[in-house]
Amino acid sequence: MRIPCPICGERDRREFYYKGAAVALDRPGPDAGEAAWDAYVYLRENPAGRTRELWYHEGGCGAWLVVTRDTVSHEIFGAELAGEADV
Amino acid sequence: MRFSGLRVLWEGLTGNRGWEPHWRDPAPKSEYDVVIIGGGGHGLSTAYYLAREHGITNVAVLEKGYLGGGNVGRNTTIVRANYGLPGNSEFYSHSLKLWEGLEQELNYNVMMSQRGVLNLFHSDGQRDAFARRGNAMVNQGDDAILLDREGVRRLVPYLDFDNARFPVHGGLFHPRGGTARHDAVAWGYARGADRRGVDLIQNCEVTGIDIENGRVRGVQTTRGAIRAGKVGIVVAGRSSQVAAMAGMRLPIESHVLQAFVTEGLKPVIDHVVTFGMGHFYISQSDKGGLVFGGDIDMYASYAARGNLPAVEHVMEAGMTLMPMIGKARVLRSWGGIMDMSPDGSPIIDRTDVEGLYLNCGWNYGGFKAVPASGHCFAHLMATDRYHEAATGFRLDRFRTGYGIIDEEGTGAQHNLH
Amino acid sequence: MRVAGKGLLAGARPVTFSFDGVRYRGLEGDTLASALLANGVRLVGRSFKYHRPRGVLTAGSEEPNALLTIGRGAGQEPNVRATVQEIYDGLEARSQNRWPSLGFDLLSVNDLAAPFLGAGFYYKTFMWPKSFWEKVYEPLIRRSAGLGALSREANPDRYEKAFAFCDVLVIGGGPAGLMAALAAGRAGADVILADEDARMGGRALAESWEIGGRSAHLWVDDVLAELAAMENVRLMPRTCVVGAYDQGTYGALERVGQHLPRSGSARPVECFWRIVARRAVLAAGALERPVAFRNNDRPGIMMAGAVRAYLNRWGVAPGRRVAVFGNNDDAHRTARDLVAAGVHVAGLIDSRHDAPRARDFRVWRGAVVCDSAGRKGLENITIRTARGKEKLQADCLAMSGGWNPSVHLACHMNGRPVWRRDIAAFVPLPGAVPGLEAVGAANGAFSTAACLREGAEAGARAAEALGFGAAVPDLPEAEDDPCRIAPLWSVPGRGRAWLDFQNDVTVKDVKQAAAENFRSVEHMKRYTTQGMATDQGKNSNVAALAVLADATGRSIPETGTTTFRPPYSPVSIAALGAGAQGKGFAPERFSTSHAASVEHGAPMIEAGLWYRPSYFPKPGETHWRQSCDREVRMVREAVGVCDVSTLGKIDLQGPDVGAFLDFVYTNTFSTLKVGRVRYGLMLREDGFVMDDGTCARLGENRWLMTTTTAAAGEVMRHLEWVHQALRPDLDLRFVSVTEQWAQFAVAGPKARELLNGLLDAPLAQADWPFMACGAVSVLGVRGRLFRISFSGEQGYEIAVPARFGDSLFRELVARAEALGGGPYGMEALNVLRIEKGFITHAEIHGRTTAYDIGMQGMVSEKKDCIGKTLSQRAGLMDPDRERLVGLKPVGAVKQITAGAHLFNRGEAPVRVNDQGYVTSVGFSPTLGHMIGLAFLRRGPERIGEVVRLVDHLRGIDTECEVVNPVFYDPEGGRMRG
Secondary structure: OEEEEOOOEEEEHHHOEEEEEHHHHOOOOOOOOHHHHHHHHOOEOOOOOEEEEEEEOOOOOOOEEEEEEEOOOOOEEEEEEHHHOOO | OOOOHHHHHHHHHOOOOOOOOOOOOOOOOOEEEEEEEOOOHHHHHHHHHHHHHHOOOOEEEEOOOOOOOOHHHOOOOEEOOOOOOOOHHHHHHHHHHHHHOHHHHHOOOOOOEOOOEEEEEOOHHHHHHHHHHHHHHHHHOOOOEEEEHHHHHHHOOOOOOOOOOOOOOEEEEEOOOEEOOHHHHHHHHHHHHHHOOOEEEOOOOEEEEEEEOOEEEEEEEOOEEEEEEEEEEOOOOOHHHHHHOOOOOEOOEEEEEEEEEEOOEOOOOOOEEEEHHHOEEEEEOOOOOEEEEEEEEEEEOOOOOOOHHHHHHHHHHHHHHOHHHOOOEEEEEEEEEEEEOOOOOOEEEEOOOEOEEEEEOOOOOHHHHHHHHHHHHHHHHHHOOOOOOOOOOOOOHHHHOOOOOOOOOOOOOHHHO | OEOOOOOOOOOOOEEEEEEOOEEEEEEOOOEHHHHHHHOOOOOOEEOOOOOOEEOOOOOOOOOOOOEEEEOOHHHOEEEEEOOOOEOOOOEEEEOOOOOEOOOOEHHHHHHHOHHHOOOOHHHOOOOOOOOHHHHHHHHHHHHHOOOEOOOOOOOOOOEEEEEEEEEEEEEOOOHHHHHHHHHHHHOOOOEEEEOOOOOOOHHHHOOOOEEOOEEHHHHHHHHHHHHHHOOOEEEEOOEEEEEEEHHHEEEEEEOOOOOOOOOOOOOOOEEEEEEEEEEEEEOOOEEEOOOEOEOOOOOOEEEHHHHHHHHHOOOEOOOOEEEEEEOEOHHHHHHHHHHHOOOEEEEEEEOOOOOOOOOOOOEEEOOEEEEEEOOOOOOEEEEEEOOEEEEEEOOEEEEEOOEEEOOHHHHOOOOOOEEEOOOOEEEOOOOOOOOEEEOHHHHOOOOHHHHHHHHHHHHHHHHHHOOOOOOOOOOOOEOOOOOOEOOOOEOOOOOOEEEEOOOOEEHHHHHHHHHOOOOOHHHHHHHHOOOOOOOOOOOOHHHHHHHHHHHHOOOHHHHOOOOOOOOOOOEEHHHHOOOOOHHHHOOOEEOOOHHHHHHOOOOEEEEOOEEEEOOOOOOOOOOHHHHHHHHHHHHHHOOEEEEOOOOEEEEEEOOOHHHHHHHHEOOOOOOOOOOEEEEEEEEOOOOOEEEEEEEEEEEOOEEEEEEOOOOHHHHHHHHHHHHHHHOOOOOOEEEEOOOOEEEEEEEOOOHHHHHHHHEOOOOOOOOOOOOEEEEEEEOOEEEEEEOOOOOOOOEEEEEEEHHHHHHHHHHHHHHHHHOOOEEOOHHHHHHHHHHOOOOOOOOOOOOOOOOOOOOHHHOOOOOOOOOHHHHOOHHHOOOOOEEEEEEEEOOOOOOOOOOOEEEEOOOOOOHHHOOEEEEEEEEEOOOOEEEEEEEEEOHHHHOOOEEEEEEOOOOEEEEEEEEOOOOOOOOOHHHHO
């Protein structure tokens, strides 16, 4: 698997750390309530198909990325810096 | 038809013409008391125990592909009860007891082989963590022995004791653990359920779950609508998709776990050996292939196939631990889709929809759970009460924080368990 | 036997090898199989279940029968395909899975018991008595199963792994692959051409046809010469592409030294390649399939294509009287080649009524071979025609049931192949592997001309798609015969007709499986073991599928295939795991004091990836406890030195570091003054403790965070996550400086005295209160000093750039020894911290909360932080949780063990009574007894209570008093003093 790091270019999957769905970008406020926090930390859409997810270029530039990828075909559609990604 | 050595002899002498189908292929009826979605190990054992323990036989198991085609037919066949935390302890202990009588119970040789499971440790800290776990096993009534380095050497002399990156300090041995013939477990339960009247319906994919006023009424399938009083979702690997049909979002992320088998070899590994530092576990099948695996590929996937980094990591772990396997050749690799839960433990529970039950989140420990999972899920579906061995697998534990069962201690990141 | 004037080995050097102890001669360029056949050896193995005699079936890696063990001693290699292994001088091969000998194998008695050993028989028996499975049945089954044997000794050979990158990967060096490589190479693309054979050319080496008006192998030589001359083309013979993975990644195994004697060679045996290719051309050819008929498994019965390969490439006739049986024109080509080489063709049996006629040999049209005879090798076959049966003498039968395109790699990403009725075979689904195009025989194009054309076009297309101006090379002239075939999977009749030769799966087994309702192709496979042998069904799956389709009244495409899984051809674990044997599995990290510690005789133990000293033995100390006790006393009474460089160190700079730390730690940092240090607790977002450590404010905008050794990587990743993803608004930068600084703890009543001898300016007590930090000059080196303590004594940590670490450590140790102290290791460090009730990852093991460790007060109520909200869930604040306490032994046995469980006095040690468990223990020389830290239900409420401690595994059952986890100096006066 090859991941296109916006900073380093296409690199082997070995250089990256996977965190999970990009929902983690959308951190609720401290008072958002039980349901919002449950959804944020635990519940997952978990689609069979296209999804946005978080990868960390740990063995490279250290950037956190939002990668758009298909969980069935493993096709990768693109990657952007997490700090610049839409929530 | 009852299976036995005599039957095999008789059939052999009469041209093997008398064998009967293991199960029928009935057309789906329009209504059942219970519909089980998913004809894998867990679904089939649920149906079996619904009939066997609760006399509920008007049951259909709906399978979108072929029976036993999911993870029960695609794993490393390890059976063990070596968990350390309450919730898991009693459940896997219960499961192991069911395994121990399974051939006789099912009249089917699932080749449960209690050859012993050895977990290696490589530091004092790991030793103490294993001691804690081993003591929990004994507290539960299961067996555990703490071996020092020499004890491990006597058991498995072929490990690299001198040069390995993480030298072996000792191990936790679980003599009653072992392996079983994975497909046979699915077939044995299928045959047993079928004989008790359960309809096993293959090539029947559920496309919708009918809910009225908060109560389940049945399912829509590729072979028509089926009404049902109760519906159980037992589709690890596709749990999120099926639960979504009932408007639910689950604490599950799907990941691919690869496993491997080598060409056949004369007997060389007599136990199940687990190398925690390298995420590596291995046993040898009765046919002679080394069956082994490691960690998940670590990214969400429904592909049932993996990539080379995970493959190579497993092989590297094998080479540092037991370099005598180097000349064995990997014949086949495969991938299964794991329901990864946020604490690494499963869910067996009711849902907010009356009559709809959920069994999922087996991470990569589902195979050994097959008997107890079905047994406890059938109990829950039949009686609406938790079975005493499965009171901890509640869906709401993440929301409330009560009873989170995180054996690895890695927290709410699904792929870390 | 070798046929004079035939083959491509003319003039080759003779090579001597042995098989089962008998010495034979072959030629350089021979495979073991061709050399054995040249020597008239037909019996080479035994089948798996019935131990039937087996001979060479194929001439490729798909060989199911001729599996041998090569070599002796630690490096012996089982299950080597004789059809792939090249011979070399001194090569030793042995047959396997037979006892006592290949010729006389006692387990061949299984063959007589075959009626009782049919499909899945073992699921129906061996169940009584229950205890016999592990004791009797399974050991017997295991012993008789398996093929070759491992040596049981550590692998002695070298293996390697490597990466390669290219524009176009061409898989297979036959006519199609060569043309593809030529087209892409001429266009300027970086090309890798990989072929599993030692010699490229594919069927062009095995057939007698011509390309471009001359012998095909001469054309091959020319193309290879042109390719070899191109700088942008890399030829990789002996390299089998075994798997297709995501984004154009392919796995490939190169046999680098497999064909050479092992002794003294620096070459690796094999190299596993990860090839990243922007485009790929699959030109892997096709595999011929047998026909199932009664006793079709005898030595001497071979694939027709293999017979031609042995004849045309290696100059070997596999028999003296050869019969040919087929359902397609390749059978005729085989007979013609044999006749031309002067080999007697006993006849050709063609199942087609409209089969071509021939002048030079007899043709039975519309006939089949329905049986064979010959105990350890073929003696005759029985032919069935419309007129009846007749016997024909033959010592070799070349059979051809048609060809299966090698679709495997195209199916590795879950794409299912497509059935083509006209050629009675599956072909790849276009696009099933992104960027890969199948051509030639692998694509169902069986004529040479079609292979050349498809290869050339695909090579040009691949290059063009990547922006290279490509032209389709001129196509040389070649045969363009149509594929004429009439499907024939199995010959009806009594008896056993083999599908899977190695696993002994017969047509009967498949039919029985269907009768038992194992109708799904996956069920049939798993029930009968069809296709699960070392060839993974390459020879047999399609025929078995056809038999199943027939038995269940479905068409072949309706029945479907099983899943194609990597590897295409088996790969050794040593190759896939190359580099990891011994220490190579994970990096080794050494601190700057490593050498000095080793010189002091300290046993170095693994701490994550690091090595740290366990203790520093003094002369006369014979047990680690003696050293440990002394080191603890030394710290409590004088001064000790300990390398703490392995702790994670993160340098944070910027105006918003304080705000950032407030967000990642539970407590407040923004209020910390310059020159001060604060202890902090970090949670995961799910509310459990992630890590703890200190953070020092070195300047207005500069901070230094310390993490535990174990969690350094995780914390760094977490900080990056929080900063980049959640708080990009904060202005700061940070970097790990763990490797850049050597840091040593100097602890004990004489710590200041020691340091003052080293520092260029002595420490004034008032300037260096507890938790102070700042810059210092150490013997002229700029360093940092932190007044922090993990031992409970007056303690400092002194840091210098790593290059000074070794000399500073030696200096510190020498000065400490002069003051009655010395170095201390992990054992003493652990006891010191337990005496103080300080936690490590033994306590913060991922399941504990701030509340559990008594630090709920550190979760600030004034601000949000990572993990705060979920740490306040009811379940995480439940007083009934297991919470941190100290333990002191009060029973008859004054021992505590980590991992023991706790129970109420008088209650049975069973799960339902479980009250908690012990995490850390040590003997406190300071207090004179063992001490322990434990998690106990409602623990803090139970101080003073006596509990039962049980460690089943170590045979301990005693009582302990629950005490405050801070055993020593609870007020902290010594630390602050």
